[in-house]
Every structure is written in C-alpha cells, then in structure tokens.
Amino acid sequence: MSRLIVVSNRVASITEGKSSAGGLVVGVLDALRGMGGIWLGWNGEIETDPVQPPLTHSEKNIDFITVALTQREYDQYYRGFSNGVLWPTFHYRIDLSRYIRRDYSGYRAVNRRFAQILTSSIASDDIIWVHDYHLIPFGQACRSLGIKNKIGFFLHIPFPSPSVLRTIPSHQELVESMCAYDLVGFQTQSDVQAFIDYTTRHLGAIHIGDTVRLGDRSIKVGAYPIGIQxxxxxxxxxxxxxxxxxxxxxxxxxxxxxxxxxxxxxxxxxxxxxxxxxxxxxxxxxxxxxxxxxxxxxxxxxxxxxxxxxxxxxxxxxxxxxxxxxxxxxxxxxxxxxxxxxxxxxxxxxxxxxxxxxxxxxxxxxxxxxxxxxxxxxxxxxxxxxxxxxxxxxxxxxxxxxxxxxxxxxxxxxxxxxxxxxxxxxxxxxxxxxxxxxxxxxxxxxxxxxxxxxx
The missing domain is CATH 3.40.50.2000 (Glycogen Phosphorylase B;)
Known part of the structure; x- marks a missing residue:
C-alpha cells in the first residue's frame, strides 16, 4: 500500500484532539494517519555550521523527519528569497521585493538538501505531497536525484500574473521547476489561469484541458480551494x-x-x-x-x-x-x-x-x-x-x-x-x-x- 510523504517548510507534531491545531495541520495529519508515511521539513531551530543530520521520531504510523537550518540557510532560504522575494511578489508587492542572487542560490540549496534527505527513506510506490512557496524547486531536485514517484505541489498563496512574476530575475527557472511535478494545485481558478498564461507565453508549453505539456512532461493543473471543518x-x-x-x-x-x-x-x-x-x-x-x-x-x-x-x-x-x-x-x-x-x-x-x-x-x-x-x-x-x-x-x-x-x-x-x-x-x-x-x-x-x- 502506498504511503504519503508530506514535505513542508515547517513540521508540526500535534497531539490528537488538541484544539489549537490549525486546519491545514489537522488535514495533513489525518491523511498521514490514514495512509501512513513521513512528514519532512524544518524544525524551526537555527544551528551553527556545520549542517547537522536530520532528527527522526515516530508517532503511530508517521515518521517525522526534521532538520535544523544553519544561520546562512535561514538568512538565504527563509528570510531572504522565500520571504524577501517570493512572498511580496506573489502578493503583488514588488516594491518590497529585494532579490539577491546568493539568496536564490541558498534557496535552491536547501531544497536540494531536503530532497537528498528524502532519498534514504522513500519507497518506490510512495506519493509525495509538497506544500507552498518555500519548496517550489523541491520536485525538480527530487527528479535530479532519480526519484520517479508521483509528486504533487500545492501553492497556498496567490500565483501572480506573468507581468508581476517576471519581476523576479529567476522567474523562468522557478516555473520550469514547477513543471517537474505531476500535479500542481492552486487555491483559485484565477491562479490556475495565471500559471497557464505564463507557461504557454514564456515557456512555449501547450495547454490542453487540465494539462500543460512542456517537452516530454505533462503537468496536471487545477484549483483546489482549501476548506475548514x-x-x-x-x-x-x-x-x-x-x-x-x-x-x-x-x-x-x-x-x-x-x-x-x-x-x-x-x-x-x-x-x-x-x-x-x-x-x-x-x-x-x-x-x-x-x-x-x-x-x-x-x-x-x-x-x-x-x-x-x-x-x-x-x-x-x-x-x-x-x-x-x-x-x-x-x-x-x-x-x-x-x-x-x-x-x-x-x-x-x-x-x-x-x-x-x-x-x-x-x-x-x-x-x-x-x-x-x-x-x-x-x-x-x-x-x-x-x-x-x-x-x-x-x-x-x-x-x-x-x-x-x-x-x-x-x-x-x-x-x-x-x-x-x-x-x-x-x-x-x-x-x-x-x-x-x-x-x-x-x-x-x-x-x-x-x-x-x-x-
């Protein structure tokens, strides 16, 4: 039976029934409990160099794999590119975006590190579900390591129009990275259309129904509005x-x-x-x-x-x-x-x-x-x-x-x-x-x- 691998910027281990748990955490944990699997991500800690090995603990049928970030990784991956460029730009505040090339390099490096950690724990029939803007290149990093599993990506924040997205110097690499996924989900149909507009106009992709074809890749795209209970x-x-x-x-x-x-x-x-x-x-x-x-x-x-x-x-x-x-x-x-x-x-x-x-x-x-x-x-x-x-x-x-x-x-x-x-x-x-x-x-x-x- 397939397991579920959840990858997100932060990992939350929430005691069942605790009322403070947010809706997304509850939904992800319910899926993991039903299928069994792994939740991989940052534990919120910042450690000095060198990079420390990941920590693993298990609760029932879920393995939580967490990693600490070094100060440099935090500054470049999290504070720099994720929240200094992607967050403001995707929210149409390009006036607040501050692109620094080394931050973008650090962003991709942390995504590669997360993918490398996953390689030692994944089975051939596992399904991988990746969450949010911090991890856009994660699927591409997995593919470069030979991972052929089905990988889906869900963006919790808006996806901007092509004219706004193109203010990020690395915009083409970012969207090409998204095309490494088998399924890319957005909150609204407007976000879906913005993604299709970019891939067809600037990458030469072909849009047919709910699929975008880029070279030999077929990427299913759709709107999946998140709900509550x-x-x-x-x-x-x-x-x-x-x-x-x-x-x-x-x-x-x-x-x-x-x-x-x-x-x-x-x-x-x-x-x-x-x-x-x-x-x-x-x-x-x-x-x-x-x-x-x-x-x-x-x-x-x-x-x-x-x-x-x-x-x-x-x-x-x-x-x-x-x-x-x-x-x-x-x-x-x-x-x-x-x-x-x-x-x-x-x-x-x-x-x-x-x-x-x-x-x-x-x-x-x-x-x-x-x-x-x-x-x-x-x-x-x-x-x-x-x-x-x-x-x-x-x-x-x-x-x-x-x-x-x-x-x-x-x-x-x-x-x-x-x-x-x-x-x-x-x-x-x-x-x-x-x-x-x-x-x-x-x-x-x-x-x-x-x-x-x-x-």
Missing amino acids: PEQIRTLSKESRHSKPLDALREGLQHRKLIVSVDRLDYSKGLIERFDAFECLLESSPQHRGKVTLVQIAPPSRQDVQGYRQIRRQLESTAGRINGKWTELSWTPIRYMNRSYERTLLMSFFRVSQVGLVTPLRDGMNLVAKEYVASQPAEDPGVLVLSEFAGAAAEMHEGALMVNPYDVQGMADSLDRALNMPLEERKQRYEHLMGILKKNNLSVWRDRFLNDLGS
Missing part, C-alpha cells in the same frame, strides 16, 4: 464562552456592537486601509459613534524582516491617531492587540461579534473568513465583510458583503450596511455560506488533491 469550528466557538477573556471583552463592550478582525501582522492583509475605513465609518455615519468597537488581533510574524517592522509601526501609529481623535471617557473605538490568542478563544470572539472584517489586499485563500462564518450562532449570525482579492471570495461572494480594500469609503459603507442588516437577511446569507463550507470542507480539499495525484 465547519462543525469542528462551531464546537470550538462554544468552548470558551465562559472564559475570563471573553467575559472581559463583553464587559468592556457594554452592549456595543463588535467588529472583529484577526490576521497575522503582514503588509498583505490591508490593516492600515481597514483602520482608515473604520474611521471613515465614524465620520460618515455618526450614529455609530460610541456604539461600535473594532477589535483587531494581529499576532507578530517575521519580526526580523524590515517590511514587517515597518507595518507594525504604521499600524500602531494609525490606531493611536484614530483613538486619539474619537475616544470618549467610556469608549475606545479601536482595540488593537499585537499578540496571539488560543484558537478556541478566537472562535468565541467571532461568535459574539456582529461583523467579521476580512479585507486583505491579496490572499491565497484566507481561512479566517470561513472560520468566522462557521463560528456564528445560526439563530443570530453576524455578517462577513470580505475583500474581493481574498481567494475565499471565489466561493463566498454571494453570502458575504464584498469590498475593494483600496476603496475606504466603500468599506465604510459596507460596514454600515452590515451593522444595520436585518436578521432575516443575515440568516439567509449565513445559511448560504454554511452550505458552501460543508460542501467544500477540508477533507474534500485533501481527498480531491490526493485522488487526482494518485490517478
């Missing part, structure tokens, strides 16, 4: 309903309406524009002054990358300016928290709110949008306000209030509509969205991809 999220949203943090939130609101946003602190999330839209709401709809609060939770990320330090300073400054202008003795308009909370508590925050504000400037999917809907009480659901540039918009546009995150007044108008929406309309939108979430849940995403890879 809505019933599990509903359960999580009730677990902290009597917790002290939730009680404190309710006490502080004093029966005011709540708009809630949860994002990693990242320039792709549209956080500044979101704060500006909330201020615009207070200016253009004065009836909401003193009666609604925006809670923004933005855990820090990649604090050693300059762009992230900058967005944190901007966000703190914007929140301070707005609060300084509008705060009253008994009301603070924006509560901005630059810290992490347990996942169960976040789902409970969603459940008691009237509006979920999810307005990234660009996002591969954005599972927060789906988790917000699944957390709502069916008898009195809140309203999702969603950016048209989130991957989730392709599925959720008929139930959410869609906004352009660059249109501050438009977002303010949608917030006003959401806060005033009648109960019957809210229920109709909620029921429509829940139907989508159940139909395209996490298990469906995982099984569709693996079935297509194995066929």
Whole structure:
C-alpha cells in the first residue's frame, strides 16, 4: 500500500484532539494517519555550521523527519528569497521585493538538501505531497536525484500574473521547476489561469484541458480551494464562552456592537486601509459613534524582516491617531492587540461579534473568513465583510458583503450596511455560506488533491 510523504517548510507534531491545531495541520495529519508515511521539513531551530543530520521520531504510523537550518540557510532560504522575494511578489508587492542572487542560490540549496534527505527513506510506490512557496524547486531536485514517484505541489498563496512574476530575475527557472511535478494545485481558478498564461507565453508549453505539456512532461493543473471543518469550528466557538477573556471583552463592550478582525501582522492583509475605513465609518455615519468597537488581533510574524517592522509601526501609529481623535471617557473605538490568542478563544470572539472584517489586499485563500462564518450562532449570525482579492471570495461572494480594500469609503459603507442588516437577511446569507463550507470542507480539499495525484 502506498504511503504519503508530506514535505513542508515547517513540521508540526500535534497531539490528537488538541484544539489549537490549525486546519491545514489537522488535514495533513489525518491523511498521514490514514495512509501512513513521513512528514519532512524544518524544525524551526537555527544551528551553527556545520549542517547537522536530520532528527527522526515516530508517532503511530508517521515518521517525522526534521532538520535544523544553519544561520546562512535561514538568512538565504527563509528570510531572504522565500520571504524577501517570493512572498511580496506573489502578493503583488514588488516594491518590497529585494532579490539577491546568493539568496536564490541558498534557496535552491536547501531544497536540494531536503530532497537528498528524502532519498534514504522513500519507497518506490510512495506519493509525495509538497506544500507552498518555500519548496517550489523541491520536485525538480527530487527528479535530479532519480526519484520517479508521483509528486504533487500545492501553492497556498496567490500565483501572480506573468507581468508581476517576471519581476523576479529567476522567474523562468522557478516555473520550469514547477513543471517537474505531476500535479500542481492552486487555491483559485484565477491562479490556475495565471500559471497557464505564463507557461504557454514564456515557456512555449501547450495547454490542453487540465494539462500543460512542456517537452516530454505533462503537468496536471487545477484549483483546489482549501476548506475548514465547519462543525469542528462551531464546537470550538462554544468552548470558551465562559472564559475570563471573553467575559472581559463583553464587559468592556457594554452592549456595543463588535467588529472583529484577526490576521497575522503582514503588509498583505490591508490593516492600515481597514483602520482608515473604520474611521471613515465614524465620520460618515455618526450614529455609530460610541456604539461600535473594532477589535483587531494581529499576532507578530517575521519580526526580523524590515517590511514587517515597518507595518507594525504604521499600524500602531494609525490606531493611536484614530483613538486619539474619537475616544470618549467610556469608549475606545479601536482595540488593537499585537499578540496571539488560543484558537478556541478566537472562535468565541467571532461568535459574539456582529461583523467579521476580512479585507486583505491579496490572499491565497484566507481561512479566517470561513472560520468566522462557521463560528456564528445560526439563530443570530453576524455578517462577513470580505475583500474581493481574498481567494475565499471565489466561493463566498454571494453570502458575504464584498469590498475593494483600496476603496475606504466603500468599506465604510459596507460596514454600515452590515451593522444595520436585518436578521432575516443575515440568516439567509449565513445559511448560504454554511452550505458552501460543508460542501467544500477540508477533507474534500485533501481527498480531491490526493485522488487526482494518485490517478
């Protein structure tokens, strides 16, 4: 029987049933438990030279193989090319991309090292599932080592248009590397089309149906929108309903309406524009002054990358300016928290709110949008306000209030509509969205991809 080999930048060993485990981790672990196999990737540690051998531990029928990165590998592979070039460019922020040739060389070298580690553990009928932008060249590295297994790649972030992608000097090598896979999956059909456009225009590939032919290679491509387990999220949203943090939130609101946003602190999330839209709401709809609060939770990320330090300073400054202008003795308009909370508590925050504000400037999917809907009480659901540039918009546009995150007044108008929406309309939108979430849940995403890879 075939085993599953999962390769990702980071490896997570999560105790079964632990509520803090994210959806992707749960989905991958479920697949590994069902098929047996290996999870290979970085363990999050940075060690001094020389390169240390991988560590292996087993839980039931899964072998976790983890490696530490040297400081040079971290600087070049992770901080340099992955998050200094690929992340901003794939999110259409080419102004923040900083290409350094040695970083790209280090990026490919770490991918080769991961592939070399795998060669000693793989069997001929194993299926390999590779995740995300850190590991684009991994499949090509495997092929160069003689690995002939079926290898699939799933990109969790957006795939940019050819004109944007070509700003990366090594763009052709990168896309040629993707053509070493048997199956390449994306979040949306728009991402699929961008990949097809690039390969046909710039590599001379032939597109037939769901296949791209390049030389003697046939690569299946498709959209596999990642989902959640809505019933599990509903359960999580009730677990902290009597917790002290939730009680404190309710006490502080004093029966005011709540708009809630949860994002990693990242320039792709549209956080500044979101704060500006909330201020615009207070200016253009004065009836909401003193009666609604925006809670923004933005855990820090990649604090050693300059762009992230900058967005944190901007966000703190914007929140301070707005609060300084509008705060009253008994009301603070924006509560901005630059810290992490347990996942169960976040789902409970969603459940008691009237509006979920999810307005990234660009996002591969954005599972927060789906988790917000699944957390709502069916008898009195809140309203999702969603950016048209989130991957989730392709599925959720008929139930959410869609906004352009660059249109501050438009977002303010949608917030006003959401806060005033009648109960019957809210229920109709909620029921429509829940139907989508159940139909395209996490298990469906995982099984569709693996079935297509194995066929």
